[in-house]
Amino acid sequence: MLKLQSDKYVKVRPLFKTLEYNLGVEAILSGTVQGDVYVDDLQNPSTACMFDGVHHFYMGGNEKNQDFNSSLSKLIINDIFPKIKNEGKEVDYFFFYDDSSEWEKELEFVLKDIYPGKTYRRYYNFYAGDSVLSLDMLEGFKLRKIDSELMESTDLNNVEEIQQWAFTESWSGKEDFLKNGFGFCIIKDKDIVSWCMADHVFGGNCEIGVETDEDYREKGLATRVVSACVEYCLSEGMDRIGWSCFESNEASYALAEKVGFKIFKKYPVLFGWYNSYDNLFVQGDVSTKEGNFEKGAQLLEKALLLAEADDDDFKRSRISNRDSVCWAYFLAARAHALSGNADKCINRLKKGFELGLPNKDMLNDSAFDALRDNEAFKQL
Template sequence: MVELGAGRIGGTAPLWEEMGIHLAVESILAGATKAPMFVDDAEAPAAAMTWTGHRLFLAGDVAGAGFGGALAGFASSRGQFVAYCTRDDLEGAERLLSGYKVEKRWRRYYECDPSVRGWAGDPPEGYAVERITLELLGRGLGHTDWVREEMCSERASVEEFLGKSFGFAALHGGGFAAWCMSEYNLGDRCEVGIETVREHRRRGLAVLVDGAMFRHAAATGVRRVGWHCWADNAGSVATAERLGLRHVVDYTALFIDARTG
């Protein structure tokens, strides 16, 4: 196993060709997201492993690549995470992860071009939608810590998020009720992260903040927004379809609980 320097990470791109729906991988390869990259052979890699946040990405013949040590460090620091690979690499990924509790689950991927339609919407009575800014985060609103945590799930800091990504939130009664954030902004692409506080669900807030984010994305040149969710997450699936997103593919991911071997 070899950890590649930042200048050589892009050279692993051929191993990731079938992972194009995962913008996190594209961002890592482009150097826009700082992440480690492990390979079996630095000169002629046949397997690669990288991660960002709680997402582990695997490519090639990972079972025999000697990734166990690096994987153990990642797993112990995360506790729970999701592993992604291609269908052809799934068996090897399961062997690599066999020391942990592994649950095979279906994920669903949607896309849209946010510029092809309008995203108008009025908030329910008592709610307001605002862009997430440092000023907004400094008002002492309820669930500000949750919003900050979401911002740092993909970026190294709140400041980095505000410099490279964007998000919108629904506010109600002195607190955050829902929020939608762009993730892995790269060229004309980004992905979506969304959350609605439990007591504010079933009020159309997800569609509302998504629409605000999509409007801004279109205005800044984004033409391809990706939406990943669990296939059995009825709420997320319903929101994606209500927004008119295009269902691209269902794929298998591995949910890992490293707290119980």
């Protein structure tokens, strides 16, 4: 596997044809966003992986290239993941791929040692000529375009959220965002309460996202700020505006549809967290909730091994610490109970109570129903 120079990215463009709707791909290929592209051959690449340096991996080309896939697995485990952790960017990651191909099956091999999960996302488009919902602003609130003065403000609450948007994988900072991006926000008194900003802008296309302060949700503010952003895009002559969200985020796609976006694609992605403990904890809990009890138990046990070893990832966890790790034991106990392993379940419950599980009422959880007549369980 070889790293392609940025002036040669045109060579891999055909490999990402099915992902070109995602402007993150175009942003890297065009050089507007820094990213790395790894290929099997510098002159005639047939397989490629594109990485934006933080969250997103894009797979293209021949998914059956075993030499490339093996090298990619080593690169991810030995280079990319440690580098991200050392930089303190222990966030989530996503693998995008052509869902009509066999990339998902091959990625199970590539990522087998980091235990990703699978979820679904939606992608929406709004085209020039589509009708956008237009609403009057609520009394006491005002719409404002995001500019340098606003981003440098010291007396507005949530301004740091606006500033952070300009330091994602899409933008190199405030100057880059203000020059090449755009956004709008709604302000009430000294609070920025809702904001819609560009994630990518390329040619006549862009992608946008929205956030609303928790104290101001369900008031129609997100609808208004997104509509304002779309109207701005149309006034600037843009042809297409993209919007993406998780399939589970009904509020997000309901908002997009209300404004006038139309569904383009529903697609699977593999995802996880760079922090091994957090990833195992979450994936184990999700697997249990999805009914895959044995897998859930296995992943949670791997998380507990890291906790018991006081591993660096456990120390840096955003989910657990020494005071709350008892809940990991409880979740592992549930998974073991549901998979029929009574002894392991009771062992994990005992350890959880030793470490601070608050009370025995949680034993009323229906996951433990099969253990009601178990003498060891009764003695807990």
